[in-house]
Amino acid sequence: MTNSIEYVLGDVLPEPGTVMTVADGVRWVRMPLPFALNHVNLYLIDDGDGWVLIDCGLGDETTRQLWEPILANGLDGRPITQVLVTHYHPDHMGSAGWLLERTGAPLWMTRSEWLSARAIRLDDTEELLDGIVAFYRRTGLGATDVADMRVLGNSYRRMVSPIPLTFNRLAADTVLEIGGRRWMVMIGSGHSPEHACLYCPEAELMIGGDFLLPRISPNISVWWNEPDGNPLQDYLRFLDSLDPIADQTLVLPSHDRPYRGLKPRALDLTEHHDRRLDLAAQVCQVPSTAIDVMNAMFQRKMDTHQTRFAVGESLAHLNLLIDQGRLSRHLGDDGAWRYVTT
Numbered sequence: 001m002t003n004s005i006e007y008v009l010g011d012v013l014p015e016p017g018t019v020m021t022v023a024d025g026v027r028w029v030r031m032p033l034p035f036a037l038n039h040v041n042l043y044l045i046d047d048g049d050g051w052v053l054i055d056c057g058l059g060d061e062t063t064r065q066l067w068e069p070i071l072a073n074g075l076d077g078r079p080i081t082q083v084l085v086t087h088y089h090p091d092h093m094g095s096a097g098w099l100l101e102r103t104g105a106p107l108w109m110t111r112s113e114w115l116s117a118r119a120i121r122l123d124d125t126e127e128l129l130d131g132i133v134a135f136y137r138r139t140g141l142g143a144t145d146v147a148d149m150r151v152l153g154n155s156y157r158r159m160v161s162p163i164p165l166t167f168n169r170l171a172a173d174t175v176l177e178i179g180g181r182r183w184m185v186m187i188g189s190g191h192s193p194e195h196a197c198l199y200c201p202e203a204e205l206m207i208g209g210d211f212l213l214p215r216i217s218p219n220i221s222v223w224w225n226e227p228d229g230n231p232l233q234d235y236l237r238f239l240d241s242l243d244p245i246a247d248q249t250l251v252l253p254s255h256d257r258p259y260r261g262l263k264p265r266a267l268d269l270t271e272h273h274d275r276r277l278d279l280a281a282q283v284c285q286v287p288s289t290a291i292d293v294m295n296a297m298f299q300r301k302m303d304t305h306q307t308r309f310a311v312g313e314s315l316a317h318l319n320l321l322i323d324q325g326r327l328s329r330h331l332g333d334d335g336a337w338r339y340v341t342t
């Protein structure tokens with residue numbers, strides 16, 4: 001189905017530290033990331049006297065240095081007047097505090113995303129590290145790898161500048177008027193608690209955040225703060241809710257390149273998770289841990305950072321299968337959950 005996706009600008013990308021027009025009244029900035037996923041897309045919407053910035057990049061020196069020429073001469077001499085962050089993850093939120101201080105612009109976020117950012121940024125407690133260890137023991141991760149998880153600890157704090165004390169709330173019924181056009185806020189959960197996308201029906205444009213990526217599937221993970229959560233169900237519901245969006249809508253995603261074809265892409269993503277649910281159920285025909293299922297899903301060597309996402313993704317599929325009545329779990333003598341088909 002991926003051939004139904006049309007990359008509207010082909011392989012053309014904005015150079016680091018520059019902006020590129022991607023649609024009428026919308027500009028694109030691409031910031032580097034020091035991970036396997038090596039970049040994040042940010043967008044600027046023309047609001048007449050100034051710009052509304054969507055997402056900010058990581059809170060590191062590289063990103064701040066790349067912002068300088070853009071702030072100095074990349075915006076036609078007009079200021080950033082509002083900053084909107086789709087969700088709290090470090091590649092979106094990282095430089096927000098710094099940019100708000102530089103520009104004096106107010107911050108717009110959903111309430112749960114702001115609360116998550118604020119809480120996680122402030123948490124440097126031993127209690128958190130103990131909670132991380134307890135969570136990964138339950139997954140069947142080996143003792144050395146669990147110890148590495150403790151060492152990695154709260155990596156969020158290191159990638160994000162201080163979270164502003166105040167914000168303006170984006171809610172499901174929020175409509176923003178930007179540059180004379182109406183942008184509707186669409187909220188979904190699964191990748192993060194209350195992720196905001198923006199949809200402008202008259203321009204057939206959608207700021208997709210991490211929800212509608214053209215090539216990779218967004219990470220859908222269970223984390224230590226909600227071990228029995230069911231984020232995959234939330235995400236599949238979001239994908240199911242796209243009917244009212246016009247077929248020809250141009251999606252501006254947070255990673256990879258702008259594309260048309262969001263409905264075939266949503267179907268692709270749903271089928272991808274269906275296959276993974278079947279794979280997890282198949283592994284669990286014999287009692288298996290979340291790590292056993294992870295190894296079947298991700299057949300490659302991963303570092304501690306990648307393992308966090310992979311274990312979380314494995315748990316997201318297992319928790320949905322439990323909710324569907326296809327699996328049950330029991331605690332093994334070693335302190336790890338075993339999942340088995342019912």
Ligand SMILES: [Zn+2]
Binds near residue numbers: 087089192
């Ligand atoms: Zn994200």
